[in-house]
Amino acid sequence: MCDVCGCGDPKVVSVDVHASLLSANDHEAAHLRAHFLEDGVTAINLMGSPGSGKTALLEATARALGGRLRLAAVSGDLATTHDADRLALAGIPSAPITTGTACHLDAAMVAGAVHGGVIGEAVRTSDLFFIENVGNLVCPAIYDLGQAANVVALSVTEGIDKPLKYPVMFKAADLVVLTKVDLLPHLRGVSVGAIADALSRVMPTPRLIELSAVDGTGLAAWAEWLMARRDEVRRAPRPAHPHSHGHEHQR
Amino acid sequence: MHEASLVSALCDQIDRAVAPHPGALVRVVHVRLGELAGVEPELFRVAFETLREGRACDGATLSIVHELAEWRCRACDAAITRGAALRCNACGGAARLARGGDLFLDRLELEVPDV
Numbered sequence: 300m301c302d303v304c305g306c307g308d309p310k311v312v313s314v315d316v317h318a319s320l321l322s323a324n325d326h327e328a329a330h331l332r333a334h335f336l337e338d339g340v341t342a343i344n345l346m347g348s349p350g351s352g353k354t355a356l357l358e359a360t361a362r363a364l365g366g367r368l369r370l371a372a373v374s375g376d377l378a379t380t381h382d383a384d385r386l387a388l389a390g391i392p393s394a395p396i397t398t399g400t401a402c403h404l405d406a407a408m409v410a411g412a413v414h415g416g417v418i419g420e421a422v423r424t425s426d427l428f429f430i431e432n433v434g435n436l437v438c439p440a441i442y443d444l445g446q447a448a449n450v451v452a453l454s455v456t457e458g459i460d461k462p463l464k465y466p467v468m469f470k471a472a473d474l475v476v477l478t479k480v481d482l483l484p485h486l487r488g489v490s491v492g493a494i495a496d497a498l499s500r501v502m503p504t505p506r507l508i509e510l511s512a513v514d515g516t517g518l519a520a521w522a523e524w525l526m527a528r529r530d531e532v533r534r535a536p537r538p539a540h541p542h543s544h545g546h547e548h549q550r
Numbered sequence: 551m552h553e554a555s556l557v558s559a560l561c562d563q564i565d566r567a568v569a570p571h572p573g574a575l576v577r578v579v580h581v582r583l584g585e586l587a588g589v590e591p592e593l594f595r596v597a598f599e600t601l602r603e604g605r606a607c608d609g610a611t612l613s614i615v616h617e618l619a620e621w622r623c624r625a626c627d628a629a630i631t632r633g634a635a636l637r638c639n640a641c642g643g644a645a646r647l648a649r650g651g652d653l654f655l656d657r658l659e660l661e662v663p664d665v
């Protein structure tokens with residue numbers, strides 16, 4: 300009570316919330332993951348700096364695995380559809396996700412892109428589904444997209460200190476593909492050993508594949524790694540009652 | 551730049567937390583931002599000051615705890631020195647991030663009418 304006029308004083312109460320700021324995205328990602336598992340689709344979230352060679356890696360993957368496995372892809376791009384066009388030309392059914400000002404993909408954008416249509420069917424029946432994220436070493440790292448694995452394409456031309464400068468991205472990576480290794484002879488001061496050392500300080504289970512999309516170095520190791528992820532997804536128990544989870548598609 | 555989308559998720563969560571308290575004013579918003587959670591506290595603050603307009607948390611103070619990263623051994627729980635390789639010195643085990651990887655809305659302070 301206030302002792303001037305006897306009115307009720309407002310009181311301050313503390314309300315515990317304890318909720319992750321990412322919980323809405325995580326919920327949508329769990330929904331996507333359940334669908335991928337149900338359909339036996341191995342989803343790969345491919346991240347990396349602008350121009351690190353993500354699209355070139357997928358083009359090379361189509362050449363290496365296209366005959367053996369069914370591939371599908373979506374490409375996050377701020378403004379253009381270039382990457383999805385390149386992937387389609389390489390024989391991978393693909394669709395662009397134009398993000399406008401957003402510097403990353405989130406689970407709702409991926410769900411919107413793969414829900415229905417020709418691309419939806421291609422994704423559902425694929426063995427490997429690649430999500431090429433927006434070129435950015437910061438923002439994409441924290442958004443779960445329902446993927447089975449996170450892959451970071453790091454090019455040798457970016458120098459040796461990127462893992463230490465962008466630890467959040469590399470902490471979340473299951474695999475780092477060191478791209479453009481055909482250029483190593485031209486780069487003074489860049490050694491694979493120094494990059495591996497930096498990775499060991501930020502990545503709890505460091506795994507590195509040296510690769511060149513130009514001369515084919517490392518493509519066999521990359522294909523083998525992908526096959527192992529696919530086998531893991533195939534062996535994982537399917538969700539028992541596929542649509543027992545609340546199933547409202549927002550778009 | 552994703553700070554803006556995180557702050558808009560924060561405002562949604564605050565709206566939901568305040569809903570059971572009619573007439574309440576949000577005074578303080580306590581968030582915890584991990585060092586390895588990928589958020590710049592200053593950008594987060596600027597985004598909050600812009601996006602809270604017209605929302606339940608309009609006028610509220612933002613209190614940010616910046617939580618330092620702490621890696622520990624998965625097997626024996628020994629601490630791993632900052633900046634060192636993420637391997638346990640004691641047993642060789644792999645590391646896990648024990649603190650500093652999360653983004654949390656911890657708590658709200660509400661001013662509610664005393665009736």
Ligand SMILES: Nc1nc2c(ncn2[C@@H]2O[C@H](COP(=O)(O)OP(=O)(O)OP(=O)(O)O)[C@@H](O)[C@H]2O)c(=O)[nH]1
Nearest residue numbers: 348349350351352353354355434478479511512513
């Ligand atoms: N020498 C060499 N150049 C490469 C290699 N891979 C990619 N490049 C070149 O690097 C440039 C960028 O490659 P992209 O595949 O477009 O890179 P990206 O990561 O998809 O780029 P964004 O999606 O725009 O971020 C192109 O000019 C490629 O030809 C490689 O293995 N060796």
Ligand SMILES: [Mg+2]
Nearest residue numbers: 353354382431
């Ligand atoms: Mg690309």
Ligand SMILES: [Zn+2]
Nearest residue numbers: 402438551552
């Ligand atoms: Zn961002």
Ligand SMILES: [Zn+2]
Nearest residue numbers: 623626638641
């Ligand atoms: Zn240990």
